[in-house]
Amino acid sequence: MAKIGVEQSLTDVQQALQERGYDVVQxxxxxxxxxxxxCVITGQDRNVMGMQDTTTQASVIDAHGRTADEICQEVEQRINQQQ
Structure with a gap:
């Protein structure tokens, strides 16, 4: 199963992804x-310094203003696209 990185404050998203069988790391x-x-991020500190260096090739999902179910659906779509 896919490994999903989730920011610490998004506990509802972590739980929802774990219930769907994903390997979730904070x-x-x-x-x-x-x-x-x-990766799922809160979006609160997104690109504060204006730098655009990337450290991963993984898809990044901004959770700001979205429910855990909406985020899980997008994670599934992005994982399916990678396969």
């Missing part, structure tokens, strides 16, 4: 997005 300073197939 993204924080120690754990980056390396090895993840998809």
């Amino acid at each position: 993204l924080n300073q120690e754990q980056d997005a390396a090895g993840c197939d998809c």
